[in-house]
Amino acid sequence: MGPLNEEQRVEMLSQSLEKSGVSDIVKEIIGQTSGFMPKDIHALVADAGANLVHRLQDVKCINSDKASSVKLTSTVDDSGIKSPWHNLGKKDIIRALERSKKRNASALGTPKVPNIKWEDVGGLEDVKKSILDTVQLPLLHKDLFASGLRKRSGVLLYGPPGTGKTLLAKAVATECSLNFLSVKGPELINMYIGESEKNVRDIFQKARSARPCVIFFDELDSLAPARGASGDSGGVMDRVVSQMLAEIDGLNDSTQDLFIIGASNRPDLIDPALLRPGRFDKLLYVGVNSDTSYRERVLLALTRKFKLHENVSLFTIASKCPSNFTGADMYALCADAWFHAAKCLVSRVQMDSTLNDQVDSVVVEFGDFIEVLGELSPSLSIAEIRKYEALRDQFEGASK
Numbered sequence: 001m002g003p004l005n006e007e008q009r010v011e012m013l014s015q016s017l018e019k020s021g022v023s024d025i026v027k028e029i030i031g032q033t034s035g036f037m038p039k040d041i042h043a044l045v046a047d048a049g050a051n052l053v054h055r056l057q058d059v060k061c062i063n064s065d066k067a068s069s070v071k072l073t074s075t076v077d078d079s080g081i082k083s084p085w086h087n088l089g090k091k092d093i094i095r096a097l098e099r100s101k102k103r104n105a106s107a108l109g110t111p112k113v114p115n116i117k118w119e120d121v122g123g124l125e126d127v128k129k130s131i132l133d134t135v136q137l138p139l140l141h142k143d144l145f146a147s148g149l150r151k152r153s154g155v156l157l158y159g160p161p162g163t164g165k166t167l168l169a170k171a172v173a174t175e176c177s178l179n180f181l182s183v184k185g186p187e188l189i190n191m192y193i194g195e196s197e198k199n200v201r202d203i204f205q206k207a208r209s210a211r212p213c214v215i216f217f218d219e220l221d222s223l224a225p226a227r228g229a230s231g232d233s234g235g236v237m238d239r240v241v242s243q244m245l246a247e248i249d250g251l252n253d254s255t256q257d258l259f260i261i262g263a264s265n266r267p268d269l270i271d272p273a274l275l276r277p278g279r280f281d282k283l284l285y286v287g288v289n290s291d292t293s294y295r296e297r298v299l300l301a302l303t304r305k306f307k308l309h310e311n312v313s314l315f316t317i318a319s320k321c322p323s324n325f326t327g328a329d330m331y332a333l334c335a336d337a338w339f340h341a342a343k344c345l346v347s348r349v350q351m352d353s354t355l356n357d358q359v360d361s362v363v364v365e366f367g368d369f370i371e372v373l374g375e376l377s378p379s380l381s382i383a384e385i386r387k388y389e390a391l392r393d394q395f396e397g398a399s400k
């Protein structure tokens, strides 16, 4: 679920603060909560509550120090029950808002070269090649591309969740020795008027000072929904999209070593202006392939650092996995199989102390995979995958 619109935020905040007697503050702060998702509202209220607890503790200490009979001001509601929430003041909420702002600022992170190699990405060879063409060629032939007519492209990786979009973007950055600046859409949206646009400017500024650099916009649809469609009367999202467009267009005048890669499950929700030439105009579908050999290649990548028993046939395991297993499902399979093997090893060592020196080397056997496979179910149904494929058909050709 994306950011809430103003009406939804008012409703949720009013409900959460109903018992506190400070619901009149909702009007005051609502403008500062643009871009909030339900979890952000919960966090805000919980944080304000934590503030209150600290304050109550402080007052309690003072009161017991003075051995006075001063009582905390608490009101009694209709039912006659005293609620500590009645002590919640505007100050607690304002403080919680300030903290949330600080958290957002630090969550925007600093760029660094990731440590994901091509070998860590299984299957997806075509997508790998297309991204490399877009990123590596201009890097290797800067002069040629700087004078060319073709505007540089940003890549949009789209498709179902857990299929390796983030992994691919990181692998490109590692392989081309680029710094990687990852921005999750909702993280960037700030409640303070003007702050979200500033965050966008800051991100591009950070990337410019860390060149060569890739900016990876995860959940691009929540960051750049079609303008006028977000239902946010504050218009924060619209201004963020406009700022993004201005920054991306600005990239075309500068050198060839700043790249933008976006990822989204719902490209149909992204503002179409962002998908025009020179922006995120190279659309690459990253999906689920029902071929056994695809699953085998993903398993190979995921078990690269495992010690596998010689009885393990990754192809046989791949053929036993449901055809709608995503990369993330196979990650769960491998992690669970390793854990199963580790547990067995620990119980063997407990029974026989002569095996103590083996404790560091977990060897994963075929049986470990089969054992845990039965407990896993695909995170996406075949019907859901078909929906994503229908979206792909709709977008196919858009980047050609």
Ligand SMILES: Nc1ncnc2c1ncn2[C@@H]1O[C@H](COP(=O)(O)OP(=O)(O)OP(=O)(O)O)[C@@H](O)[C@H]1O
Residues within 6 Å of the ligand: 120, 121, 122, 123, 124, 160, 161, 162, 163, 164, 165, 166, 167, 168, 218, 263, 264, 265, 298, 301, 302, 326, 327, 328, 329, 331
């Ligand atoms: N093709 C793949 N090869 C190897 N591992 C994969 C692959 N696809 C997914 N995985 C595993 O699944 C995890 C989740 O993948 P990733 O975060 O790249 O998915 P995503 O497509 O970006 O998902 P989302 O849309 O939810 O952000 C990865 O950390 C990796 O362990």
